[in-house]
Amino acid sequence: ETKYTKMQFMAITGMKELVDKHKYHVLVNSSENDSHLHGVITLIKMKPAQVLKGVGEPELDKEGRCLITICEKFILVNSYTPSAGKPGLLERKATKIKYIRAMTATITNLVEKWKLPVIMAQDTNVALDSKDFSRGARFHRYLRYPSLTEEEKDEVRTMMKKLQVTDLATSMSKHNPNRHRYTWKCPQTKLAMRIDHFMVSHEMTKHQGS
Numbered sequence: 001e002t003k004y005t006k007m008q009f010m011a012i013t014g015m016k017e018l019v020d021k022h023k024y025h026v027l028v029n030s031s032e033n034d035s036h037l038h039g040v041i042t043l044i045k046m047k048p049a050q051v052l053k054g055v056g057e058p059e060l061d062k063e064g065r066c067l068i069t070i071c072e073k074f075i076l077v078n079s080y081t082p083s084a085g086k087p088g089l090l091e092r093k094a095t096k097i098k099y100i101r102a103m104t105a106t107i108t109n110l111v112e113k114w115k116l117p118v119i120m121a122q123d124t125n126v127a128l129d130s131k132d133f134s135r136g137a138r139f140h141r142y143l144r145y146p147s148l149t150e151e152e153k154d155e156v157r158t159m160m161k162k163l164q165v166t167d168l169a170t171s172m173s174k175h176n177p178n179r180h181r182y183t184w185k186c187p188q189t190k191l192a193m194r195i196d197h198f199m200v201s202h203e204m205t206k207h208q209g210s
Contacts, residue, residue, distance in 0.1 A: 002041040029053040031064040038063040040078045055102040079122035084146035117201035127193040134192035165199040
């Protein structure tokens with residue numbers, strides 16, 4: 001996830017030197033509006049076979065939320081899922097669900113075409129479990145809060161099932177079930193959630209920890 005265009009990113013102090021040193025390919029999908037709030041960026045050493053921007057929905061793709069890189073041995077998905085909107089209003093929940101379904105369909109087609117496993121690095125904007133929420137014991141009180149609605153969670157779970165991917169943090173937490181980690185915190189309410197996920201195809205989990 002990035003707020004920069006490629007030009008702005010490369011202008012960061014020391015970035016060009018870092019990219020040149022490690023011979024990274026810099027892949028960017030930034031939003032078409034002036035704010036550039038929804039872009040994603042991937043740094044990768046290997047030369048990709050193909051790079052796709054978006055999920056096949058023109059209005060959503062203007063926001064620059066998805067970057068899919070086809071590599072020799074896997075498909076890398078970099079995604080920034082839309083927020084469902086403001087608490088209580090949830091004015092973008094339908095847009096969010098549309099995005100998740102479109103992304104799922106796009107990746108499904110790519111997997112069928114390329115016969116490759118998937119690695120997904122994504123801000124899903126969803127806390128899948130009460131453990132992913134700092135006020136988990138009162139989880140039921142926040143069901144009209146973005147990232148916590150049952151519809152949002154169900155969509156991500158359906159996506160995971162269709163794509164046959166595993167959330168690595170959930171898998172690893174089995175070894176330390178009492179450990180809580182969050183990836184986002186609201187400065188006003190102090191609510192914290194784990195809404196960012198690293199998911200991989202089931203077949204890749206045999207390499208986990210190696």
